[in-house]
Amino acid sequence: MQIPPTQPSPPHGGGEGFRGRPAMTFSDTGYDIAHLLGGGILLLSFVLLYQRRLEGVITAFAIQGGLLAAAAAWQGWVQDEPGLYVTAFLAFGAKALLIPLALRLLLRRLGLHRTVEPALGIGPSLLAAAALVGLSVMVVLPVTAGQAQALTRENLALALSVVLLGMLMMIGRRNAISQVIGLLSLENGLILAATGVRGMPLVVELSTAALVLMLALVAGIVVFLLRDQLSTLDTHVLDRQRGEGP
């Protein structure tokens, strides 16, 4: 993952310097910290996959949200793009605080403290996750070799891994809350990608942030309805309603 390029290149532009200062040291720091944060987000995607308790899943998601906010803010600093601070702020508010809090309240309201029942075992899902990370590195790095900067390329590989792991979590868990968290963590990967690309028009970041709230809102409504109608969060039960009975 964190393979440094054979020739360490500055994160942006051909050595134009970072915020007007000499290119060498600061650029390398910018590069390293962005990598550290991106790698941390990916690590938490793995944590999400091996947690057995729902509370643990929610905590890991909250930490991931916090790291994402830090990564976005760091990109805002490196790229000198104040709009990214807004993205960071929204990500922190929604993903590190609001959504985990709401999900915890929901769990408490439902009196659910049981463990997650994975459709795909913990071991196999971690193996699959490692394979997916390898896949995304193998897809992104060669394809972008031509023109993009090193920071962007590797950020993109990290982001694609987070996206794929989020999908894996949605497939590998039967619990409605885990599936929603899988989707939200997938969105984390998207924001990581969007903030890592230099000069991405703001409209995308804002819409993504707004989207997350809306998705959570809809998910919340749906989950509440689920409880009213079915008194279970196990989406496996839903497979009966296919309307194709005799």
Place this chain on the structure above:
Amino acid sequence: MTLHLPWLIVFFPWAGAALLAGLAPRGRWPALVNLGVSGVSCALALALLAWPEGVQGWTRVDAVNQPLVALAGIIGLATAVFSAATVDAERFEGLRARAYHAAFQLFMGAQFLALLSDNLGVMWVAIEIATLASVLIVAVHGTPAAIEAAWKFFLLCGVGIALALFGTILLYLAAQPVVGQGDPGLSWAALRAVAQQCDPGILSLAFVFLVVGYGTKAGLVPLHAWLPDAEAEGPLPITAVLSGLLLNAALVAILRAKAIVDLNPGVLAPGPLLIGFGLASLLLAALALWRRRDARRFFAWSSIEHMGLSAIAFGLGANLAGMLHLMGHSLVKSAVFFGIGAAAQIKGSQKMADIGGLATSHPALGWALALGIAGLAGLPPFSLFVSEFRLVAAAAAVQPWLVLPIGIGLLVAGVALVRALQALCLGPPTPDAPVPGAFTLPGGLWWASGPAWALMALAALLGFALPAWFTALLGDAVRLLG
């Protein structure tokens, strides 16, 4: 600020949505306001046909979206007419009635924006809003089946939409060294202008993500699982707009992306990818049609089949056949859903076995449904016949071996549809068990059969009596899509 028609088309339904959300659901008022808003939207959408082409800010007006926006306006109005007569039978209480009407107009506005946007980021946001609004409408009944449908819809389309955003980011990444930073990086016009200098590797990757992402929304196999459930379990009228409009907007998004990557010779050829998805959709749907017992699921599968056919047409480069097929399918399928929706309310069930002999018991409705199903099977006199003929001809010219799978798919699906036609419309009538509250407005069943006949007349016109200016418009669209 001068009046800018595209934004007016988008914001008028949204203003209507706000009004409907605030309006107390008393008597028939919400349905009538909904009808009024849809009527004005339809007039505005038709006025767009006379609007000069061009890009302004985030929106563009061109030959690709002019006919589709007009089509969306017409189908929106027809659906509002049908909805006015059937909404009482859906038995919404207070909040649900407000949510239903407001979400319908929210959906329509987002639908227009998705078609009209020049900025791919804005288009993505619009499709996202349309998805959220339609999830709400599908779930509005709150029954276990509706919740399951909404849940599946929400999860699958959430993933699809997310992948599409990733594709959009990659598209910008490819263009960034050439167009620079800021808004132009996602403008369709700007991207097309620089597509040749962009990095082909990133463009290929972007296109794959966009096809898979928006393909989920367009209901292409293997990403179709949400569609039959969402169309069968939501309120009756939403089925027509889901099938007739949402799928089109998603496919147009794919076409816009294809028009960009087509210009770069180094990119993987987009055609085979679309043809592959299209063939899978056509063949799976053709087989699935034989196993359906639920009438609305049956026609939802037929939508998958037709989206597959359109994808094949665009993949082959037969853009005229593709555009005609999209429009013809929207018109005929909406008409069929009005017919089958009304039949489900007359018979009190949407099982195929409970609906029969409509042509004898309710001639105006039954014959409309029969003609519509025949149209879906590709029989004349509708535009689907013309577009399928052109599609097969194009396949024979470009890739002769493709004619075989396409022909088998068309035949298997067509026979299944004709069998359904016989079961639903001909033969001895099944007993009526009307849902209380359905079609109590003066005029009765004409609120369903009227719009159905009108849409089918348009579909026939589209196939065989196109005015010259409209043919010219479609020709421009074909050139624009490359």
